[in-house]
Amino acid sequence: MLEIDIQKRLRDFELEVKLDVEAGQTLMLVGDNGCGKTTLLNLVAGLENPDRGRIALDGKVLFDCSKRIIVPPEARGIGYVFQSYALFPHMSIYDNVAFGLRIRRMAAGEIKILVKEHLEAAGLWEIRAAKAANVSGGQKQRAALARALIIEPRLLLLDEPLSALDVRKQATMRRELRETIRACAVPCIIVTHDLRDVASMGDQACLLEQGKIAQHASAEDVLSWGLGADPDGER
Amino acid sequence: MSQNIACDQTELIAERETANRDHEFIGIYSRLARASLKAGIAVLLIIAMSFIALPIIALFLKSPLDTTLQSLRDPMALDALRLSLTTSALTTLIVVVMGTPIAYVSARFHYFGKEIADSLIDLPVIMPPAVAGIALLMAFGRMGIVGHYLNAFGISVAFTTLAVIMAQVFVSSPFYIRQARTSFEDVDVSFENAARTLGASRVYTFFHVILPIAINGLISGAIMAFARSLGEFGATIMFAGNFQGRTQTMPLAIYTAMQGDLDVSLCLSIILVAISFAVIILVRTMTRRVTRRC
Numbered sequence: 052m053l054e055i056d057i058q059k060r061l062r063d064f065e066l067e068v069k070l071d072v073e074a075g076q077t078l079m080l081v082g083d084n085g086c087g088k089t090t091l092l093n094l095v096a097g098l099e100n101p102d103r104g105r106i107a108l109d110g111k112v113l114f115d116c117s118k119r120i121i122v123p124p125e126a127r128g129i130g131y132v133f134q135s136y137a138l139f140p141h142m143s144i145y146d147n148v149a150f151g152l153r154i155r156r157m158a159a160g161e162i163k164i165l166v167k168e169h170l171e172a173a174g175l176w177e178i179r180a181a182k183a184a185n186v187s188g189g190q191k192q193r194a195a196l197a198r199a200l201i202i203e204p205r206l207l208l209l210d211e212p213l214s215a216l217d218v219r220k221q222a223t224m225r226r227e228l229r230e231t232i233r234a235c236a237v238p239c240i241i242v243t244h245d246l247r248d249v250a251s252m253g254d255q256a257c258l259l260e261q262g263k264i265a266q267h268a269s270a271e272d273v274l275s276w277g278l279g280a281d282p283d284g285e286r
Numbered sequence: 287m288s289q290n291i292a293c294d295q296t297e298l299i300a301e302r303e304t305a306n307r308d309h310e311f312i313g314i315y316s317r318l319a320r321a322s323l324k325a326g327i328a329v330l331l332i333i334a335m336s337f338i339a340l341p342i343i344a345l346f347l348k349s350p351l352d353t354t355l356q357s358l359r360d361p362m363a364l365d366a367l368r369l370s371l372t373t374s375a376l377t378t379l380i381v382v383v384m385g386t387p388i389a390y391v392s393a394r395f396h397y398f399g400k401e402i403a404d405s406l407i408d409l410p411v412i413m414p415p416a417v418a419g420i421a422l423l424m425a426f427g428r429m430g431i432v433g434h435y436l437n438a439f440g441i442s443v444a445f446t447t448l449a450v451i452m453a454q455v456f457v458s459s460p461f462y463i464r465q466a467r468t469s470f471e472d473v474d475v476s477f478e479n480a481a482r483t484l485g486a487s488r489v490y491t492f493f494h495v496i497l498p499i500a501i502n503g504l505i506s507g508a509i510m511a512f513a514r515s516l517g518e519f520g521a522t523i524m525f526a527g528n529f530q531g532r533t534q535t536m537p538l539a540i541y542t543a544m545q546g547d548l549d550v551s552l553c554l555s556i557i558l559v560a561i562s563f564a565v566i567i568l569v570r571t572m573t574r575r576v577t578r579r580c
Contacts, residue, residue: 093479096479096483097482097483098479098482098483123482124479124482124483125482125483125484125485125486125487126485127483129483130483131479131480131483133476133479133480134476135474135476137474137476137477137479137480138480139477139480139481139495139499140477140499141498141499150481150484150486151484151485154484154485154486154490155485198480198484199483199484202484202485
């Protein structure tokens with residue numbers, strides 16, 4: 052289980068979040084641009100540090116201000132899919148997915164078996180030699196997810212994983228993503244702007260406003276938010 | 287009534303004809319203006335190109351190939367060529383090894399006094415080389431603020447080959463560091479973050495992710511620093527002197543030969559021009575590759 056209870060002073064407001072995500076559960080984080088969604092993911096991943104509070108994953112403390120515990124991002128075991136996918140442009144799809152395993156000094160044969168398994172599951176084995184910069188948006192998204200999943204993370208963080216795809220691809224990827232996340236059985240936080248993502252992939256949802264949780268409900272109840280405070284004013 | 291209508295129509299036609307003539311006149315005028323603007327720019331371009339190309343062409347015309355090849359056997363030319371290439375290569379190595387971490391820190395982190403540090407790094411670009419030479423002499427010369435202590439240990443820096451390298455490092459390091467800093471700034475921070483979350487340490491991330499992405503920019507910077515070192519004159523002559531085989535680099539040898547054998551001077555100049563051309567082509571190729579990849 053992921054436990055978050057943190058505060059951080061941002062430029063315009065104070066980010067103050069307290070929430071738990073059970074293993075196998077997907078929390079959808081929605082809110083306007085600049086409300087602190089991506090910052091929250093970065094704080095959990097250890098890419099930024101909170102000013103106060105505590106973050107724990109499966110009972111292991113990742114950050115504790117009072118005890119001065121700060122586990123660096125490389126030791127947190129978190130699978131993070133960035134909004135831009137952040138595939139290393141100088142590497143092939145294969146090398147991108149193998150990156151995390153090579154750091155763990157796994158044997159070359161074992162790496163090959165695992166990478167093949169993940170790339171085949173993602174439908175990317177045929178283009179394994181292609182440079183990451185030269186593949187389509189959908190392929191990038193699947194490669195980024197495969198790269199995050201292959202290290203067997205204890206937590207998944209996805210920052211607007213479907214926003215770079217066209218609408219037709221989004222529906223297919225939404226289904227694939229839901230199945231893949233369910234199969235992992237780890238806590239998962241997905242940042243999104245799209246209420247369709249919330250309805251189809253989430254178990255619970257949080258509406259973040261100016262760094263505070265304005266609403267917290269089950270994913271089914273999210274559509275009713277549109278009647279009151281629309282979390283996505285652009286649509 | 288009908289007469290009035292006919293009169294109005296005639297006036298209308300006359301007005302239209304006047305308007306058409308005006309339009310035609312404006313059209314011709316704007317075409318003429320455009321043509322003269324183009325001609326003006328072309329003349330300006332030809333003058334600028336001639337101004338740069340003419341001295342280089344003159345260099346080749348005044349030095350026939352057989353004379354150039356013969357001058358290349360002159361001990362002075364050979365010593366200067368060897369010394370210039372060796373010191374410039376060593377300088378580039380020092381600048382790359384020391385400048386890369388400095389450029390990375392400058393691109394990624396904010397620290398107290400960063401503005402001052404960045405300005406200091408850029409200072410040698412605008413500082414006259416002769417001033418740089420005097421400054422180096424005042425710091426590391428026999429009576430300099432550091433050289434004074436070094437001298438007590440029997441270490442003499444000024445007027446040695448080491449002084450040549452120090453002068454070259456001083457003037458050429460900003461060329462590398464500025465280019466490297468821009469290249470590191472261009473590497474999206476999300477690549478770094480992705481590598482960290484996948485388990486890579488900062489050092490592993492730097493060598494396996496950031497450096498390969500920024501490499502073309504770094505090579506361009508290193509080539510520029512090498513070229514600047516090769517052409518260095520003012521700081522070297524002030525701080526290292528002009529001793530054949532020890533501190534007399536190619537620009538210094540050109541200056542010295544000018545007073546005796548002009549052929550040697552021309553021969554060395556042609557070699558420097560050839561290297562400069564090669565550098566420009568290399569940098570342009572590298573930059574094009576970076577732009578295409580982005």
